[in-house]
Amino acid sequence: MKLQLTMLVCALTLTGCADRAARERLGIEDISVLRTGIGATQDEPAGAANSQWVNAYAPIANSRTAMASLQERLDRAPGSSNSYFRAKAQCWLDAAQQARQAHDQWGFVEEAIGQAATITIGVERGTPLSAANPALRTVSTVRPDLWAIVNAIKADPAVAQCPQAQLPLACAEVELMQAGHDAWIRSFASAEKRLPEVKDKLRKSAETAVQCKQATSASVPVPASALPAKAPQTITLRTDSLFRFNDASILPRGQHQLDGVVSDLKSAAAIHALQVTGYADRLGGAAHNQWLSTQRAQTVERYLRAQGVTLPITARGRGSANQRVECHQSRQDALVRCLAPNRRVEIKLVGVAS
Template identity: 65%
Template sequence: MKHQLMVLVCALALTACADHGARDRLGVQDATLLHSGFGVTQDEAAGAVNSQWISTYAPVVSSGTALALLQTRLDRLPGDKNGYFQAKAQCWINAAQQARQADDHWGFVEEAIGQAAMITMSLENGAPLSAVNPALRTVSTVRPDLWKIVNTIKSDPAVAQCPQALPPLACAEVELMQSGHDAWRRSFSNAEKRLPEVQDNLRQSAETALQCKQAVQTPTSAPAPARGPASASAANSPRTIALKTDSLFRFNGGDAAAILPAGKRQLNDVAMRLKKIPAMCELKVTGYADRLGDKFYNIGLSMQRAYTIERYLRARGVSLPMTAQGRGSENPLVDCQQTKRDVLMRCLAPNRRVEIELVAVAP
């Protein structure tokens, strides 16, 4: 009898017992999703339908017809079919189709249609659009670390100048919102299952943008410089400056505002040294992280730090060709097996670094 009651309680709860681990891994912060079982609120604060929602989405009488019409209008749009907003509208249509086929009657289908329609109509009318993701009634925030990576990629100028990097970024945002909808309806396992595709799209966007940036910065037709003693020396003995990020950036920070005063002094000194390097050399700035935490968050953080240092050096007069990349926890300098986290963190410090490699330009 006790076992049957436990099964009944789990069945009546708004989240399954086995889902708690998935919920915790999703990093859910919405207080309404951190409670389950009897007494869970279903008021407006918890996402209950209000009159404003009804008036907004009441026109969506037949979701199938609305989606077919939207797809036709989107396909007829002139211009680049792979632009950020066109890709995002298409991904919202796809998300609505998936939810509709899954018999999801919680309102996400209508909200996804609404997002696709808003983008499509703005593109048709030439109206300005915002890349900010909206707050939707049926979507909770999951994996804040992945959203941080999204914002890091979106804020990098290289992404805006690389059309191929935009579609996977736009779809990653929609997929992360769809994962947030799964979490909102307390299907935490389903929410977690969407994340590998989100991560793959983010990685694809970041890697594509990096390739675009390197292609722009790498001269293809410039005449080769004369091979003098300085260039021969650099070619024979590449030098690497390794900077510990613990002394460069505040914890978990990677933008210019996160550079510590001691870090600025280090980078100023590096800039002074690099400005004396012959022009036949180039720099490769590579960010690394330790193995702790989420793999894709570490890749994003290491990439952001490398880009930040590249821009910092350029702003201080370093004119050598530069490329920047993030490698996450690859190429560790030390292997630590301590069990206490604070001791382990100290041991892994050498792996948290940015390397500035000086190499000769091929003749």
């Protein structure tokens, strides 16, 4: 009977009997995933489906039919099959198929189909697509160090000119998201099993980009005038001037600030890409702060796109990471004011060369 009760507790709490060592190696920062035992929450910040999620994915009534239809559309879509977004859409479809075959009932199948559909429609219509990986309900961030490598490869100018390097990069991102889903359902060992393949794809992407860069440098000399005069710079905008507190809708004065950024971009020479990163303060739960910071970064990206910015943009949220100030006021209003510098959006201007 004791054994049966132990198994029951494990089943109910998900993380009670998980591989703790694997969990620690994954570098998970999501508090809701790290919390274990009977007291682990199952509320919306912890990943419970809300009405918005249900409404978004309710149309996917038959995942098998939806995947088959998307596969046909992706195969017929115009443009080169050796492109970053075509590869990413295909990898999302493959991820959905794997999860479906594994009888995953947590919602990842629908989210993977949703990602594949968004990219496929964009490819069909020829509309600009974001290379950012959105925050998904059933995915937690694992191995932040590997995500840092992903972003470094994305930011390298050689990758944008080398389709062969983009294909393994796109699939590495999707597989790292799959590992994040494994972690979200507390299957930490399964998450770790995906990492060698992720690392191999990232290594292949980086090595291929270097080869492309060397080939280009050997055949086309770069004039000195084409190089940037200084290293990439970062524009830091306080979110209190861009957004209302705990909100992601841009204020009029925030629009004015971003209009200034757009104007500066038009006159800036040799800017190859933008990295938009949102940050939150330490108040609130980790899952909420991650969601809020990601929403703010993506809102800024959409605004820049609407104003005619065509540069590649990577938008991501870092939650309450990299806090600039430490505050310990006892009064809530004073604490919120003191923490304001931590609530920010950084726009990094990536030059053609550093």
